[in-house]
Amino acid sequence: MSTTKDRAMSQSDPNLPPAGLEPDSGENSPQPRRRNPSEFRSRRWFGPADLRSFGHRSRAMQMGYSPEEWTDKPVIAIINTWSDLQPCHTHFKTRVDDVKRGILMAGGFPVELPALSLSESYLKPTSMLYRNMLAMETEELLRSHPIDGAVLMGGCDKTTPGLLLGATSMNIPAIFVPAGPMLRGNWGGKTLGSGSDSWKYWDELRAGKITDQDWLGVEGGIARSYGTCMTMGTASTMTAIAESVGMVLPGGSSVLAADAGHIRLSSESGRRIVEMVYEDLTPQKIQTRKAYENAIAVAMAMGCSTNAIIHLIAMARRAGQDIGLDDFERYSRKVPVIGNVRPSGNTYLMEDFFYAGGIRGLMNNIREHLHLDCLTVTGRTLGENIEGAKIYNDDVIRPTSNPIYGEGSLAVLKGNLAPDGCVIKPAAMDQKFLKHSGPAVVFDDYPSMKKAVEDEDYPFTPDTVMVLRNAGPQGGPGMPEWGMLPMPKKLLKMGLRDMMRMSDARMSGTSYGACVLHVAPESFVGGPLALLRTGDIVTVDVEARSIRMEISDEEMAARRAAWKAPERRYERGYGWMFSKHIQQADQGCDFDFLRTEFGAPVSEPVIY
Structure with missing residues (x-):
């Protein structure tokens, strides 16, 4: 019978794979060196024959685990964003058991670590305020615990980037399990x-x-099952981006939450992460610049949420890749929208997209715009993952020769109102506003704007450019989804359903209309939007990618000299830290102290 010391110090034969984990024999698949369990991070907690590790092992036994359950096995964290106030992740309460089942089948030791749920529906003033908090929590959960690999369970808008930001910075093997879209809604047929x-x-x-x-x-x-929004909102946009970057099993971002395939996806992800630990397949080996260019191409083709720009820039920069607005503009000009899903499309939803061929089918249709040699969590390339993908309804997923919009989903505009850029979604707006000039009606806060749009005597006209400012990263605070400003009741009763709107806020990925968003720098920090006045003429030209207010440089300078900075909204706590360190929209709204220029993070805690 082995002693405690024998169990603690035992090592697997480095020349043999552990039971249940056979090397991939695919003809084109790479054959990475398999790590020995003595190289695992968790070994530093459980392995040494000293008093500190005795404490770790005894506490594991206190929870009912036997040494055989963790010895020489990778410890896999399941970062679960389930909560009672997260309707999109309701099924995660049981899906986590499916992930655990897969990990156990593959010879790993699963441990569940709950994290912020970031419910888009309930969190105020906005979940965006807390995306970076989830990112920091994820990074520190993985760093401070005896973890060798991670399964990230998310899907509701900010959980996908939040989890991936943290896991990328920590840079241990990780795989993402999307929550999946809910079933289509129904009312009166x-x-x-x-x-x-x-x-x-x-x-x-x-x-x-x-x-x-x-x-x-x-x-x-309108919401008949658990799962994320079934339109092409931010949730489906970001999970598709996670897959196109290489962090999700093939086709996983399209699987419906209520489909049995989602249970199988969860279990398969659990099995795969164990193998990834042996291969030491980490996020930064996957998340190259080419991988992020793939993500931009896929986002443009899907009819993506405008929020994709902010999150993708932040994610890329955490991986050390210099992705910016110019990359989005480059792909916007050459990749058409072929995903015919609301709000860019007029009819279909994510359920239709899934059955039509899903994300693998869409990527196969734009393969000429993709870097097919990029590595993914499968250990194979993106090209191998999408090989043979079929389209079963070419009205839902169009060929590039028959797009629903001839350019990409988003356009980046610049000019004297937004010197650092802003974004508009041309595929989901009335096309008559692609080129528009009109007088501004400016609001400094949301309540006054909300009151005005209900006043049928307020001087709105069809040409009005309605502007909301002080709603950016610091002004919001947190850059709320206020950018799809409500249509004035006066114009609605005239039969109008769109008008030119502008703000330094974001809008929901499910939103639509001629809405100029993410104006940078934001007005709260003195961006030119702070200098705009009611009655000024604003000109937007999407084809020329320009936006400006029609005043002279001298008038602009005079207004700037008279501008006074508003008072900051927080005096303590997380909000204070956020307002001191949040970057602007064109930089991804990450914290400045989390930039890679600050140096590599300390990946290993001191164990004494």
């Missing part, structure tokens, strides 16, 4: 899409076109 149809029918109610009873029916029918 009509198919409903979350978010998009909320705005649509709210305007119809305000215009007197539907009744309060109708509105109640929409409320009860």
